[in-house]
Amino acid sequence: KLSAPCHPEAMLVTPGPLSRIAPAAAPPPRLHTGGVAAAAMAALLLLSPLQMIAPAALHTQVAQARELASGSGSKVNKDPNSLLRLGLPGQPKEVRELQSGLEGCQDNLSRLLFSKANGDLANARAVLSGKSAAILKKVPAASVPEAEKLLASMATKTEKLAQLISGGRVSDETTEVQNAALADLSKLEGLIAATTPPVKVPAEFAAIPQLNKRAVVEFIAKKGPNAESSTFNIDGNLFKTATLRMEIDGYTSPVTAGNFIDLVN
Incomplete structure (x- = not known):
């Protein structure tokens, strides 16, 4: 434009x-x-x-992002913000599970697949309620208070999101709450990635x-x-x-x- x-x-x-x-x-x-x-x-x-x-670990992350963004699989990830999150190193599996749930919910809502969206959102909420302690262990000590606030914020937003999509429709408020939760996730992943040693060249x-x-x-x-x-x-x-x-x-x-x-x- x-x-x-x-x-x-x-x-x-x-x-x-x-x-x-x-x-x-x-x-x-x-x-x-x-x-x-x-x-x-x-x-x-x-x-x-x-x-x-x-190094090999970095190759794995880049390969994952490339695979999700390429046409080689049945599902192509075209969300640039998701790809940026996938590029952040040092993320524990609990964070990736949370990311998968939130992003899956977003994708399915965009296609009005409410049953699948609810399932993905339920998975994300399960991580927030049952695995937050494991996530906090990967956060630098100085950043733990901020990480706790981000996790609490995501818990509140996902609860609100569940209420919004229960009626089987997507509103502007739904999109706003959804994007805010993903923004919290990006910040959380950034806190974890900040302690990752620089790539050796x-x-x-x-x-x-x-x-x-x-x-x-x-x-x-x-x-x-x-x-x-x-x-x-x-x-x-x-x-x-x-x-x-x-x-x-x-x-x-x-x-x-x-x-x-x-x-x-």
């Missing part, structure tokens, strides 16, 4: 740990184009040529910038003087500038991501 010609600018909004590069200060947040930015990140996660240098890449975790880059596009229109039409709304926020993944592609952030800086 961004018509050319335009002039793009880029800035680092949320820096991750980047070797040999000083992180930039974070400006205030701007217009968020949501799924487009996450889709761009998912492309970086899946298409990186540097997976060959990662071969010595020949030592002089190349490396991003050890994740960073957010904001692209701002402005119409040029020869453009037919001075505004961008984004989802039916007109803007003088268009902003794309991209999440750059250094967990699975530290060298590719590091070079990208180096170019931004």
Whole structure:
């Protein structure tokens, strides 16, 4: 929906740990184009040529994300936020069970398969009620209070979600509660992944910038003087500038991501 010609600018909004590069200060947040930015990140996660240098455990995570996002299976995962969660290392099986339940519920609700959605949601709620202690054991001690709040928040939201879908319909509130629960899950997985040691890369890449975790880059596009229109039409709304926020993944592609952030800086 961004018509050319335009002039793009880029800035680092949320820096991750980047070797040999000083992180930039974070400006205030701007217009968020949501799924487009996450889709761009998912492309970086899946298409990186540097997976060959990662250890075996990392290969497993990337292979799982690639399999779910490819056409080789009967079900293709096209949710960029889900793929970002799958790319976070160090997650215990209880967290992946919780993720599977919440995402399965979301997918089945999108297809109005309420019986299956209720089953997936019940599985997620069972994890929250019976396996939260096991999940908290994988959280860094300093982050346990925050993790407890996130788990409690997800328990409340999933209870509300169960009530909302019991009538056999999907409303705006249903989508809002569902997305909020998944956002809590992403934060929880981020707390666990934060303690994962950086991926070790071969010595020949030592002089190349490396991003050890994740960073957010904001692209701002402005119409040029020869453009037919001075505004961008984004989802039916007109803007003088268009902003794309991209999440750059250094967990699975530290060298590719590091070079990208180096170019931004």
